[in-house]
Amino acid sequence: MTFMIPIPYRLTPISPIHIGCGEEVNWASTLIDGQNLLLIDLMKAELPTNLARKIIDISLKSTNERGLLQLQQLFRDNQAILKTAAYDAIPVRPKLLQEFKNKLGRNVQRNNKNAPIINKLDIARTAYASLTHSPYIPGSSLKGALRTAWLADKAKRQHVKPGNQGNELDEKKILGGSFATDPFRLIHIEDGMTTAENLTEAAWASNCNRESGKEKISNRVEVIRPCAYAAFSGSLRRRDLGGRPAKNHNREAQPVNAPPLRDLVNTVNNYHLKLFEEQARQWQNLKQIDRTWVEKTQRLLEEVNRQNCMLVRLGKYGTAEGKTVSDDMLRQVKVKVGKKEYKKQSHGTTFWLAGDYQAQSGFLPFGWAILEIGDYRSKVLQDYCETLGKKAPGTPSAMPKDPVPKDPQKALQWLKAKLGPATRNKEAQADLVIQVISSAGSWPIDDRYELSDLLADYNFGKFHQDIDDLLEEICEE
Template sequence: MTTQVRNDRRTLAISTLSPLHIGCGEVYEPSGFVIHAGLLHVLEPADLSLALSDAEHKRLAALAEQREPVGAIQRFFRDSAARFADLSRQQVMVAEALAREYAEKAGRPTQRDPSGEATYNSFQLARTAFRPVDGTPYLPGSSLKGSIRTAWLNHLNAALPLNSAEKADKRRASQNLEQRLLKYAAGKFENDPFRKLALADAHPAEESTPPPTRVLYAISKKKRPPRADERPSPELKVFLETIPEALPAAFLGEMRFAPGATILWDALCDACNGFYRPQLEEELDHPVLSQRLDHQWRQMISHLLGEELGDLIKARQGFLLRVGRHSGAESVTLGGVRSIKILGARVDGKQQFDFRANSTEKRYASLTRAGDHGLLPFGWLWVDACDAPHRHLSDAVRQRLAAHSRPLREAHQERLLLLEEKAERRAAAAAVLASRKRTEEAAARAEVEARQAHARALAEMSPNRRRVEEFIADFAARAEQLRGNKENANAVCHNAARTLARDAVAWTHEERMAVADAIEQWLPKVVKVELKDERKKLKLSALRAP
């Protein structure tokens, strides 16, 4: 893959270093998915509606009217997970522990209040930013730019404290500091230097396999060793869909510098790497929490920072970023002015808190609720705009990332192929059904048209001719009823033929011919008679005479 480099534009290849979740306000609702065989299977309402029987539609509607509908509806979908999973057009990896929790706890109350009202685990799974058209994850340019802006402001501030005026106006301190550092007056946003720096949304390359996503636990860990009598930190209530770690060049974006831009590439690289690299290294070397990190991941990132990635940083070929939810308070605040609200114990019913320069907890992506090991920090990216002389370093970084994530990516690719095959079978079946429906509709239209034409023809006929047509219709219907059998002679149909032949004697020649033809054609199909004898008895030859 080649990277365009121009003075005013750089194409960016963005790799994930750790799990990433960028909130978009959307969730996987419990009635919109099932978890089966370690995967979250997304259900399209139209597919689900077609798959449900009338009885199931009625049952689901009744469940929604119950006093506690949440649990009942969760059980309905959980109990049919294997069947509904086959309807899915999109699948998301799920932590094994979460899949077990869904199977065991979905539809079961977690607690009841004194009135008996039940509380359920909602199993609302927060989605990462995605394209509505196909569900593919992407990186919003606004998220990338926000992280760059924080690093640039930190660079300009140089770890200095607020000035006296900013300290005096605490409510507007952050806004006033930003205006001072970027040198624009209040309300003069057109003078903000970041208006001349544009970042496009970063999407997977066209024709490439879209990146997988995975639902993980988000858990909190204190930075200090736990005391013997200490209760565990409260768990986060919302599970997160994440873009997994170690996806090389998973997203392509573009950075554009407008004429007159004062924030340029080299300085931007220095600012981002100067802000984020120490934080990443602190993650890797933390005296308490680093031992709980995924060992292979920690080893890989440490090696990259000491080798190829470190060389690319030094050559200003790209920069580290931390974006998305749970990036940590230190990553979204400036050194020197950092003031993080730390909650304490409740005293007399009131929440106590103070402000510190560093947080007391970190939040991690975990495959388990307990999170005793195998943890990964959220939100780390490598943004690459490498030139040709440094391509070998960039390739080496991508190869190491690819080796780490190969099992995950290959499993994802296999799932996509199976989904594609299923979609092809579904499309073929739908085409057959559509063709059958068109044929049936055409036949129905033809039948209607034939009946209408027959009705018009009857209306134009004489009463005698209409009587002949009624005779034919009655005998045709009776033949259909008999299914190859025949009535005995001298029964209803035989007598009807005799009556028609007798009455037709005085009719016009054309009408008599029609009677003779109708009797000769239909009588032997319905009644056990010898046609030769009946011709004589009913005097069909006389009816045919001019």
């Protein structure tokens, strides 16, 4: 008989996390609104005929960089109209936001033929749920972090040596043959989902030399902000085969069991704590690293290691050392040493750091998180998040607070434009709606009904019932 034993988990990011999903947003799908980028869907925009015709004409007649510049200028000058197509909002680091403002609709570079080069202003999105637009942590990312640590420990105990065919052969040696003998096939980890709001922001990802700190390349990325305690949750399930052996064709069948939870916690912590300390020593060379964060995180990890928590590293930009076995003899990182020359060595030569555009300090490494298992909740971790947690840029004022127009029809259009971004900040949305309802008591009854119909398409979370009650009052004759 097979048993699936669910064990709840909670995940707390302690540094910025970016989990690639293959999607980007750019100037053609965003608008600047205060400290936020509003994400827009032009297919849903209610465009005046003359504006739609201009967009089509420029798109068809000007396929070069000059046409792109004209489109950027057109979008910038018609933000009020395009806001009606907004469906989400991402806060942006201050200097990165200023970079957008400086480059949007302007020619800031020219090629060797003196033609304008238009910056696309791309931002790589982190993985998100398509229905709620909220970020999530894929269970496969978590499982990969745990399995890498477990494989590294097992390789060390078995004294596995590198083979001619690289990591694939090494892994087969460690597992004893195949998928059938892999204990991690008996561990199932759900995606980490969230109901929290304002968890992400757009930041600058800088690839720096580990010795000099000099930036080599950079990207704009959406990251999950650190220090939101227990922001993500799910379940980990251990499958028990009841002592039955694994089906391993052409080999003698061996009993396979999922790693005991206590052993897994210790193994994962040993791997990641060692990695953190190794890299913390190297971070001392980098002036842009936030040293307060490093010191406080080191003190946190001294406590976490004694509790039912695991330190893990997730997502993109987490260095090759965090995704390979820890033995220097087995790890082979491909490093560029010349224009077309590469070599393999046990460690990388750069770090990816998250911060603000052209900032000189305040950068953090990517991908670190604490995983709490079972019903245990770490008071030390909660205090750490309360101390280091920072208010997201652009919140709670993701929706600008302008006066409500006195004319009912203008007020309805005003509210529709404000609600367009569908920000995850339900409280800000509810404030806007209550502003309008408060002034709608003197409207003609047909306009009040139109307001009720408009709000029926929105979900205001915990404020929904209060808004329904207010609408019922003003819609009574």
